[in-house]
Amino acid sequence: MSSCQGCGHELVEIGLTIDGSRIVMRSCSTCDTRSWHRDGDPVHLDGVLTDLSAVPTRYRRSLSS
Ligand SMILES: [Zn+2]
Numbered sequence: 001m002s003s004c005q006g007c008g009h010e011l012v013e014i015g016l017t018i019d020g021s022r023i024v025m026r027s028c029s030t031c032d033t034r035s036w037h038r039d040g041d042p043v044h045l046d047g048v049l050t051d052l053s054a055v056p057t058r059y060r061r062s063l064s065s
Pocket residue numbers: 004005006007008009028029030031032033
């Protein structure tokens with residue numbers, strides 16, 4: 001498990017499959033920092049994130065229950 005670069009809090013990892021690629025979102029519940037990794041490599045999904053903005057929200061909601 002990784003730690004947040006901003007606050008050191010433990011990160012939550014959420015795996016998604018997007019366009020056949022394995023995407024992992026690491027999210028900090030303390031400061032809401034997110035990072036994305038595709039097949040183990042960091043990725044910047046600036047444009048994609050706009051389209052996917054509903055996905056992490058839905059997963060985060062389910063995780064917090
Ligand atoms: Zn944090």
